[in-house]
Amino acid sequence: MEIKKSEFVKSAVYERDYPEKKGIEFSFIGRSNVGKSSLINSLTNRRNLARTSKTPGRTQLINYFLIDDNIYFVDLPGYGFAKVPETVKKNWGNTIETYLKSERDKVVFLLFDLRRVPSNEDMEMLRWLEYYDIEYYIIFTKTDKLSNNEKFRQMKEIKKKLEFSSEDVFFYSALKNTGKEELTEFIYEKVMKYNKNKGKKE
Structure with a gap:
């Protein structure tokens, strides 16, 4: 599967400003500068759909993107080491x-x-x-920055702090599009399953 159409819809802070529901939506969250915007651009084959920045904390709003006229991708504000006032960080936390x-x-x-x-x-x-009680999956980004040996050692360190099963994680490089096909297929399978279950309920 491949995403054929994508467009920015709107930015929002409050729930009343969210766009009309389209069904299931896929949200991307992580520390500032972890690569959310780059990943969205990679998935959609759009270089500048989501704004990327080397400055942590650039994404301050919830940004909605309409994908194939069917679902939303949601780019949530980054958290963590952004050099911004604590009051701003608190607002981002409230927004999230x-x-x-x-x-x-x-x-x-x-x-x-x-x-x-x-x-x-x-x-x-x-x-x-x-x-x-939100369904979530982990994506490890910037995989191109490490050799296979380094990845193995790093995963051992990560697993000392974090427990997860292999089917709940993805590995992605927005630079090389590594992991793109797997993640795209996963998203479309989720959409199909959601629509099927929704049809049964109705």
């Missing part, structure tokens, strides 16, 4: 939590930089997702 608490049908992709052991903020985000 409001979205997670909303009744939108969602699957969340939590992005971790493969080169880093998950931070306290990462672990707090995991607890949030579990607290709100």
